[in-house]
Amino acid sequence: MDGDSDIDSDFHWTDDDENKSPTNLYGEASEAGPSRPSLYSHFIAMGFSGDMVEKAIKENGEGDPEAILQILLNSSDAGKSPLRPGDATAERPVADDEDSSDDWHIDDKEDFIDDLPPKDRKLLLLVDMGYSPEDAAAAIDRCGHESTILELADSIHAAQIAEKSDEMEHYYPKPRFEAGEGSSRRLTTEKKKTNEPKQKLKKSSTPRTRKDHVRKPSPDLDDAKIIIPKPMVGFGLPNQTCITQRTLPDEAIGPPYFYYENIALTPKGVWETISRILYNIKPEFVDSKYFCAAARKRAYIHNLPIEGRHQLLPIPPKTIQEALPMTKQWWPKWDQRTQLNCLHTSIATIKITENITRALRDSGENPKASVRDYIIRECRKWNLVWIGHHRVAPLEPSEFEMLLGFPINHTRGGGTSRTERYKSLGNSFQVDTVAYHLSVLKKMFPDGINVLSLFSGIGGAEVALHNLRIFMKTVVSVEKSEINRNILRNFWRQTRQKGNLIDLEDVRQLDGDMIESLMKQYGPFDLVIGGSPCNNLTGSNRYTRDGLEGEHSSLFYDYFRVLDIVKSLMAKKR
DNA sequence: TTAATAATGATTTAGCCC
């Protein structure tokens, strides 16, 4: 579409995913950190030793995961390894402290991990990311306990590479996951993706339902459980601040400032893991219903100051009737909603709204309680609004834009379909909410900021900064969807931005060398901002709610990886 | 080929009663 930018051409990456060669998997993308699920890390995550997995893959090739699993299970010491917390078959071992290779240990320590000295915490974090305790300890000894996680991980790689010249060793193990996130499911997913015919889900043989995998709550996690505050107002709302000061862990303090977002209502334990990895900062839980007329329950982990925040003007309406005044005349008294629920990526079908119209027509002017309950449930579920006599309808894309704080028609044009607009908008920030948090940057950076924007989507962060009148000197934006990249670039043009917009496609290609090169060219990053994919976390997902290790949501680890690289490079500069 | 449509539950928490 645009193909206009000289800058872009310097950063053109080949796609994609499914057809990546082993060289790409284990070579290019490996140097700087976790890249993507591999067979190797998959079986490591299941608890098998690296040597066993390597041997099994060598024997069998990579084509048949099931055969590899069989070899692993049949091998002599298979019985003890693949037990992980949360596996349906796993029994919790009792007092088995001396077996340091056992996954249970991390969970045992979670309740006092905060109190550990940095060295021990780093050790645990590395083990939590999938490295063996021996490798992690050796790396800390080599590099010193002041080193960043990235440097330690690199050191482990170097040692591994030195030890074995095999290319397979160049991988960066996918981080391991917390209790309850069983790995047997991942095989099911992969198999479905690669081999299964499409109609598989319809068949009764192996339909993929949540019953395939039952999560077992971990008592250890409960100890360290993050409680979502009620009301969900974060550190405070405009004009009613609750907290103005907080103490951040030393290693969390910038530069750069960073801001990470994801849904608040995840499967159990997810925010505990995210928080632990993002330098033990406690999430700020905020429902955007306090900023606009639609709910949006999100958590934000950031190291920004929280004093002196201000909100964007004009202040958006907070009720449906104010935001969508045309609906008022049709709104029945018995529908007592004043705010909308969360805006999703898809909307109600015509059939749903027509069923409501029919039910109302059949029951006269005063529908009985059962009919009203049915209609209210559907309206809440699908965010329907009243657009006529006995008529409800889903919101229009432009109404999504308005409620989320974007300029009207932000996602319109450029060949973007209505369906795509809903998807992109449903996945986005609520601009006013994010802007409120970012507003503290305005006084700190009067000359503007350099932004590294990961998972940019339609540019919620950029719109927020623009509306705050914070000049964006350079934005390096990483976004997989071409549609979204075009939307952001159109915004950049429409608003006549003077700064540079560099858009990249794949966060996994953003390695240390590239980040260093970008920083050399444009200067250090002042803000690393992004919300990684939530689709494996959200309750709306009936098929692949796989948790933080899901195909898309595991990109959180790439957010951390990139952030840690930036932190490390900037620390060196100082 | 692309876009719109229809069909597809589980997880988690809160509140209530006992």
Added chain:
DNA sequence: GGGCTAAATCATTATTAA
């Protein structure tokens, strides 16, 4: 604390229409 109900939830897939 256990059992029940209600409510909310940045989705995915197959099919059909354009």
